[in-house]
Amino acid sequence: MYKIQTLNPISPLGLDRLPKDKYEVGASFDAPDAYLVRSFVMHDMEIPSSVVAVARAGAGTNNIPVDALAKKGIVVFNTPGANANAVKELVLAGMLIGARNIGQGAAFARGLEGTDEEISKAVEKGKKQFVGFELPGRTLGVIGLGAIGGGVANAAVALGMKVIGYDPAITIAHAWNLSSSVERVTDVDEIFKRADVVTVHVPLIEATKGMINAERLAMMKPHATILNFARAGIVDEQAIVDALNKGTIGSYVCDFPSNTLKGNPKVTALPHLGASTNEAEDNCAVMAAQELRDFLENGNITNSVNFPEAQLHAREPGETRLAIASDNSPDTVAKLTGALSAAGLAVAHMVHKSRGDLDYTLIDIPGEVPQEAVETLRALPIVRKVRVIA
Numbered sequence: 484m485y486k487i488q489t490l491n492p493i494s495p496l497g498l499d500r501l502p503k504d505k506y507e508v509g510a511s512f513d514a515p516d517a518y519l520v521r522s523f524v525m526h527d528m529e530i531p532s533s534v535v536a537v538a539r540a541g542a543g544t545n546n547i548p549v550d551a552l553a554k555k556g557i558v559v560f561n562t563p564g565a566n567a568n569a570v571k572e573l574v575l576a577g578m579l580i581g582a583r584n585i586g587q588g589a590a591f592a593r594g595l596e597g598t599d600e601e602i603s604k605a606v607e608k609g610k611k612q613f614v615g616f617e618l619p620g621r622t623l624g625v626i627g628l629g630a631i632g633g634g635v636a637n638a639a640v641a642l643g644m645k646v647i648g649y650d651p652a653i654t655i656a657h658a659w660n661l662s663s664s665v666e667r668v669t670d671v672d673e674i675f676k677r678a679d680v681v682t683v684h685v686p687l688i689e690a691t692k693g694m695i696n697a698e699r700l701a702m703m704k705p706h707a708t709i710l711n712f713a714r715a716g717i718v719d720e721q722a723i724v725d726a727l728n729k730g731t732i733g734s735y736v737c738d739f740p741s742n743t744l745k746g747n748p749k750v751t752a753l754p755h756l757g758a759s760t761n762e763a764e765d766n767c768a769v770m771a772a773q774e775l776r777d778f779l780e781n782g783n784i785t786n787s788v789n790f791p792e793a794q795l796h797a798r799e800p801g802e803t804r805l806a807i808a809s810d811n812s813p814d815t816v817a818k819l820t821g822a823l824s825a826a827g828l829a830v831a832h833m834v835h836k837s838r839g840d841l842d843y844t845l846i847d848i849p850g851e852v853p854q855e856a857v858e859t860l861r862a863l864p865i866v867r868k869v870r871v872i873a
Contacts, residue, residue, distance in 0.1 A: 578623070584613040648668070809865045
């Protein structure tokens, strides 16, 4: 029985993918095999040695100590694309909010007082200050053309917009899914110079922290809208407020309220609603559970943020599978197979993958693997974790 500890409420549709004859799922275990998590912050947690994996029901992993877990040989999974439609729809809503000054207009309407006739007169007098622009023919700049950014770009094309995109690391799969009408640029500054609306869809890492800053905002059109439904830290909030107050840009729509933004009439800040749909929560939970199950039962890795992708076909009857996390070394395979050979064990099938300073190896052995051989592998200086999958 595998013990899966949930650190947040997880959709029942996802938990149903973990059959009760193989899995115990609960909010507390002394020695869990894996964690299922959404937003719970794990950085200060003490992780038991029993843990081999963490599955995040969502795309971002800022709440998980990814590198520290990798050093312990613990695989971290996420669910890219599972909530893409939910976020895409909210981004499109944000684009309309910014283009038509809907947030400001709604705030104005909420503050009206008097009789219906007086309110009607005030509406006619005041609505001119909220004049916006229509989307067809306008230019949308998309930074990051993954599942969400690509979906937004394609939808904007369908709305009649010109779309330019920047993503130096776009995958082949995402490129295939992108409309041929999307113009790709190689300089991110071109996005800010040309776009009426800019939307950002990149992870928050050192290279993207504060990438939307005062210098780039100064390049933009006075009516331009900035959309941020990725991570708060990608945008320099003080620079945004300064640009709005000076009239350098027109509006800012984001999913991350803060004291810096609060009260600015040109800011519409939503309470982190990007993936807050029932469908997205179900999709993320199902994908996370499936990734976790395939890893625990077969050692296969799909959608890990710290380990390489690795799949090995189903074991033959009577075979034992070893899943080994180790340092990336030119002689990793030789050391592992040498230890097995010294124990009199043959290799039936093997896959070996590398990512950064990590190696991951799946090895199928005919018959059982003696505990002494497992301990020999664990004692190798390069080895971080060894799992035996019978």
